[in-house]
Amino acid sequence: MRGHVIGLDLSGNCLEANLTTNSSLFHLKKLQSLNLAYNDFSYPNLSFGFDRWKSLTYLNLSYSVSGFNHWKSLNYVDLSAYMNSPHLFDEIVLLPKLVSLDLSDNYGLLLDNIKFQILVHNLTELRFLVLDYLNMSLVVPSSLLNLTSSLKHLSLRSCNLQGNFPSQVFQLSSLQLLDLSNNSYLGDNLSESNLSSTLEYLNLDGCQFYGSIPDVFEKMHKLTHLSLFNNSFDGEIPTSIFNLANLTYLRLSSNKLRGPLPRNISGLSFLLEFRMDNNFIVGPVPSWLFSLPSLFYLDLKNNKLTGPIDHVEIPNLILQETYLSNNEISGFGNLKTVDLRFNVLQGSLPIPSTTWDSMQQLFISGNKLTGEIPSSYCNLTSLGVLDLANNSLGGKIPECLGNLSNLVFLDLRMNKFHGRIPNSFVNMNTLRTLNLNGNQLEGILPRSLVNCSKLEILDVGNNNLNDTFPDWLGVLQSLKVLILRSNGFHGAINNSMPAFYFHQLRIIDVAQNDFMDLLPSNYFKILNGMRNVTSVDKLEYIGVEQCTSDKQDIGNQCYPNNEQKGKPIRCTPRLCPPEEGPQFYYEDYVEVVVKGFKRKLVRILEIFTTIDFSSNQFHGPIPEELGELNLLRGLNLSHNSLTRQIPSSLGKLAELESLDLSSNKLEGGIPEQLTNLTFLSVLHLSHNKLVGHIPEGKQFSTFSNDSYIGNSGLCGFPLTKNCHEEEEPGAPPKFDEEDESATLFEWKFALAGYGCGLVLGLSLGYIAFTTGKPWWVVKKVEKYQQKLIGRCNQRHKKRKTQKPNQHC
Template sequence: MSLVVPSSFLNLTSSLEHLSLRSCHLQGNFLSQAFQLPSLQLLDLSDNSHLGGNLPEPSQSSSLEYLNLDGCQFYGSIPDVFGKMQKLTHLSLFANSFDGEIPTSIFNLANLTYLDLSSNKLRGPLPRNISGLSFLDEFQMDNNFITGPIPSWLFSLPSLSHLDLQNNRLTEPIDHVEMPNLILQEVYLSNNGISGSFPSSFFHLVNLAVVDLSSNNLSGTITANMLSKLVNLWDLDLSNNNLLSLSNNSTGVNYSFPNLWFLKFSSCNIHKFPSFLRKAERLEVLDISKNMISGQIHKWEIEGMSLASLNLSYNFLTSIDLFAFESLAQVDLSSNLLQGSLPILSTTSGFGHLIISGNNLIGEIPSSYCNLTFLNVLILAKNNLGGKIPECLGNLGYLRILDLQMNKFHGIIPNSFVDESRLITLNLNGNQLEGILPRTLGYCRLLQVLDVGNNCLNDTFPHWLGVLSELKVLILRSNRFHGAIYNSTPAFYFPELRIVDVSHNDFTGLLPSSYFKNLTGMRDVHEEEGGLEYMGAYAATSFLKAIFPDYYDSVMVILKGSYVELTRIPMAFSTVDFSSNRFHGHIPEELGELKSLHLLNLSHNSLIGQIPSSLGKMTQLESLDLSSNKLDGRIPEELTSLTFLSVLNLSHNKLEGDIPHGKQFNTFSNDSYIGNFGLCGFPLTKNCHNEEEPRAPPSKFDEDDDCAALFNWKFAVAGYGCGLVLGLSLGYIVFITGKPWWVVNKVEKYQQKFVRRCTHRHKKRKTQKPNQRS
């Protein structure tokens, strides 16, 4: 109904009771007359993203019982008119643009059962006292800017079962008062700044099923007997409260947790594994990552647990027996101090995710891993593992992420990747692998990230990978790749490539302009398309996001001459690095069409000719390195339009003429231009002298003048060392003994004598110069 004009609703009969225009693509400002129909009981305008305006006011006492404006574009403050809507039972204004404070009349609606004001721009505190909401069942006000304390009446509403105030700016402690509500089942208060100790009164809310107080500033200790009181609890998330701990307060007492399913205490203050959870028979997901649990977790502490997912990453563990978990399917033990060999896993194991990166493991990958039929993610990066990569890993049909970077694997890359492979990420960077890239990688049609940098591979450029329509990252850096980069039919090659790094190899020939023409993934990619999305989306968007939220593809890029690790790769980020090879010829004009490129590095080659002015069209460029080539001519003025450029290196070429001025170019130092003897102008000390620009005036003093010699920088630098010591010593004497008048008199007499001598010589030379000219 996008073509229906709002005025057409003026003919609605006054006896109308029910008006639903949900998801009708309505546009413009909805007329206030619809809110003033005297018999209207239900009005649903939700999911009309182009419908908005200010919220109209009813002209008289309203019969409205149900009002739903979810997902519209109403804005401004919510009018304080709910005193005229005493029959309201359902009020939902979710995902609009309302701002200002919440009108107090909303909290006095006696018949309201559902209230949703979430995802707006509402601010200010909640009222301290209210007189209504006795029948309220759900209260949702998340994703706003609500401040102040959490009032105690929220936990005393007799009918409230669902409370959601997450993602606000609540900072004060929760009142330690009795909470008589025995109906409350779900409490969401995460991502605020709530401080103080965890309120013990929470453990009297025996019907609580879900509690999320993560990402606050809570303190104190949660004990086993406290948790055991919440017999209906199945999901508890207290992560990211750095002063909150979890402890078994009574050794030998068996507590029961009959319904506990999810338990998350990541980034808290836990020092010991909570062994009392052995009696949580239904516990499937345990996340106690980023704590201070050290040493060994003994078999008796975990035996009998029926966990499906365990996250113990970022602790100080040295040993754990994974065999004690009979049903474990996902485990993250990354960034610990684990030693010894990789765990031997049962051939009947249903492991789907195995992450043990960033430890001190040695040895080879056990052959039993080939029998992990359902393995999706295998991350063993940053260990001391060696040997050959098992050939069978390429046969695992469900494998999506294989990350073995920064180890000591040698031999060849397995050539066993199967047709219809589901592989998304293959990272083998930083090993000792030899041979060629396996041609069976061409079967991996879902492949997005291929990183084989820093090995000993000896091959030509893999143009045959160009058919992989999903490939976004290709890193061949620091190997022995050689030859020219070309292909006879490059029409549809590498359409989605965002990051390509072939630096530090032995590639020759011309830069591949035909490839640059087809890199559509680097053209006009706007931040709103991918700026908030990251590569490695499989792990981040699946069910396991709640368990392993921190896995993302990473990549090393060269910035300011140093390697910088991007631990998350934004989908909108793009870079081209062809440095340290033997490319020759001109820089292709086609590079300028890569308007979304952020980093361009063509340094340390044998490129000739002028810098193309088309590079000025690369509006997102942040780093440009063309150093150590044989480029000549002037620096194009068009480069001054690159307003995001923060790193520029044009050093060691044959460039000449004036350095452009304006915008970012006024911020670059000498280092950006050294080794170009024909360049002049700021920031170089070499001035550009031409007919339009006068020379700088001669010095006031001649070189042999005693006055000038006093300010000669050579003498200043030579005297800096001893002068500093003498100055500090003299300063100390002044500070201790007071003003030494004998030194002051000496200096003042010398100063007067010096000034008189300089003045006399200056007058004498002034009278002599006319005679010399004559």
């Protein structure tokens, strides 16, 4: 079969070998494709035999060594790391059918002008040529004119090329990718060039081009990536660049470009990143920059932009990073949405002006803002989203924020707010998410929250609140997430709530508080959001409107990655067409403990359900009712004082992935029914009083000792303690009706002899040992032993001894 192998891929195997002409590899005479990249082949003295592989069309030797010159019919070769070969280029030029050649990332590998000319002269079938990071300092740039006109992919990044670059290369009729970045070209030849209309990727970063950028982009309809970073281009930016319909990445940073940005454009609808920093751009910031539907990164810092950012309407803005520093921008105009998340903004929050009257969405999270929230923010009556999370804001939360009847999302987490939570939430408000996690808030939960009939997510974790369990929140029929973690909540949880309370709850986290008494069994009965819900056909998120069949989905469109080298694809949010009223898009964020680790949930799946009652003062049994929550995925009752046995009903939690009952006072054995939990990946039963054999099979075969430590009575895999091994000397006596070990019987007989007659005990022990441990002997001995002990006790009672059993 060796003669019929046409493709072989051994890349990334760290192979080390001396490949010689008698290697079995060279017997694959019909080989067409060979990939030996990312290996470490040494370079021996080879006997050349190029005519053996006349069918070979693909060869990849990147990040290896040279010496592979046996494939005369090659049309692809990648020799990225073959820096040790003195004959490398002599061998390659003997492959006239080569279509693709990659010698990149060989720092120090020298390609002189003569060898380069021979290479491009002989390899007339080349379509892909990549020579990144080779030393081509001796190559005259004019030699590039010999490249075949059918070349599609040319990459000469960081090759130390010098001199005037021939403009004719830009005009190769088939060229799709051209990367000449980080070389030492000189001249303004680019201004005299006509760029090929077939280009899709053009990177001229870090060269020394100067002069104006030619206005030749109107025919380049296929261009998706344009980067001219760190050159000396001057003059105005050609307007044709801004009309490129398929452009996803545009970088003109660190040049000497002047003039204003155009006021109107017809393209850039797919643009993801726009970088124009460190130039001399003047004039106002055009409103279209904030209206590009796919833009998520904008950098205009260090220019001379002026005036307010005005007249922007962006209901579905996905812009995540915006850099406008070191300009002369005076403020914002009639904006409806401002998204400045994850920048380096410092100082106080901007004071709203009359131009903010129509503001609907304000995102300034992830900055370094300080000070208080100005009370004038309460005048923004159209505001639907206020996201100030992850700053250093302090003071008290303005009471009047609760009067904003149109507010849908209020996110103030991870700041330094103190005092009480406002108790001014008005009737008929639209609040859906209230996140105050990670502040220094005090007092009780405001009872006016019952007016928030649409509230789905309430997160007040990690504060200093001091209150009882807010069972009154159960009337909120939309509530799905309740996080009270790490506060001073205390007392018992009401066990007699109405059946319709907390009907939709998916996540409840009351860990690290001071709750006490029994776990509320009736409360677990009413959590219908964790039971009896049919499985969904698609992933749905809390708070994100899902398009039904009678609505046209206008989102969920993915665009090509901007670097085309492994960056993640970005998609627009999945939204439905606007209906009545303003439309908002906001990704909810909560932090919960999942499988023992803190997890940040950005957008919360409807099917994610968890109960965390850990680190409180609950006592008594675990309610059987928990076993009815058949959609529960995480259950954490650790670090309490729970007693009695683990209920076997937990074995019905078919979706359970994590179970933590550690650090309690649970007794008895581990129910065999828990082996039915086929999705269980995390189990913590450590530091209890569990005894007996650890269940075997299914998921239980995957758990380690850590799941069971601190339970001296447990035995079996994965513990080293065998359930049938002899007791160690001095160990406390144990009796198991199913244990037939001779040692156990001998010990019981010795006890009988010690208390009530040594001769009788030794005799019976001998009989039991020699006759196979008969059960009738055991029963008779125990019955007789009890009679003797009873008589002994009666005697000592008559003598008025305080501890009669001590002598019996």
